[in-house]
Amino acid sequence: MPIDRRSAQTMNALLIRQAGLITWQQARRFLSEKTVRHRVRAGEWQRIHRGLYCARPEEAGERQMWWAASLAAGNGRPALLAGASALRVFGLRRFDWAGWPAGGLVLGVLPVHVLVHSSRPDRDPPDGVRVHRTRRLSSVDICPTVSPPCTTAARALVDAVEWAGDRAEAAMVLATVRRHRLVSQAQVRPVLNRLPRLSRRRLIEETVFGSSVEVKTERGEHPAGFTEGWSTGTRTASLTFGGHLG
Numbered sequence: 001m002p003i004d005r006r007s008a009q010t011m012n013a014l015l016i017r018q019a020g021l022i023t024w025q026q027a028r029r030f031l032s033e034k035t036v037r038h039r040v041r042a043g044e045w046q047r048i049h050r051g052l053y054c055a056r057p058e059e060a061g062e063r064q065m066w067w068a069a070s071l072a073a074g075n076g077r078p079a080l081l082a083g084a085s086a087l088r089v090f091g092l093r094r095f096d097w098a099g100w101p102a103g104g105l106v107l108g109v110l111p112v113h114v115l116v117h118s119s120r121p122d123r124d125p126p127d128g129v130r131v132h133r134t135r136r137l138s139s140v141d142i143c144p145t146v147s148p149p150c151t152t153a154a155r156a157l158v159d160a161v162e163w164a165g166d167r168a169e170a171a172m173v174l175a176t177v178r179r180h181r182l183v184s185q186a187q188v189r190p191v192l193n194r195l196p197r198l199s200r201r202r203l204i205e206e207t208v209f210g211s212s213v214e215v216k217t218e219r220g221e222h223p224a225g226f227t228e229g230w231s232t233g234t235r236t237a238s239l240t241f242g243g244h245l246g
Helices: 005-017 033-041 062-073 085-090 151-163 167-179 185-194 201-209
Strands: 021-023 046-049 052-054 114-117 129-134
Touching: 005 021, 005 129, 021 062, 033 052, 046 062, 062 085, 062 129, 085 114, 085 151, 085 167, 114 151, 114 167, 151 167, 151 185, 151 201, 167 185, 167 201
Parallel strands: 114 129
Antiparallel strands: 021 052, 046 052
């Protein structure tokens, strides 16, 4: 049965938003099971993960990879990009400070970090996707204006610090985000209040709200800008978004 014009327009808008990707559940809103399977068999759609299809391979790129991680880990509905991956959506491409060997740590495309509520079904994510589960995830942790969906910059900062490989990397995340004024003290504080069990809470608090913390690079140097003041207000200078608004 052919798809009607209105449904075709709605599905096309969804594909545009999701960088050419669509889940089985989403496709079944517009197409019959037989039609979906025919498009896959005919090569019109490519199955890239269980229940996830690529209708527009020409849109391959970082944004499509973000959406693939979000949709595959979300079990049919988008999961939130989080931590370092969310910061990358917000425009950060490198965690760095003066004196760090090789000029800093490039913020790689992989792994893609996603955050889901612990109540959601656990499904095997694609290779290169790291799923973090939490019981503490509310609407105030979600940035409503970015595509793919991701956590707020403040929640992304806290998660990126918590998930960093070591203390030095965690400190570098804090220093870089502070330098770009992506978040303020007023935005970080409520996130910390909602997350009582953080292994690096002291590092975050002393970096964002004080300057007594002792963190040095491997060469024994203090990171440039590490102990400089953070904005105390709720308005901060924004980076250019790597994702799409809307």
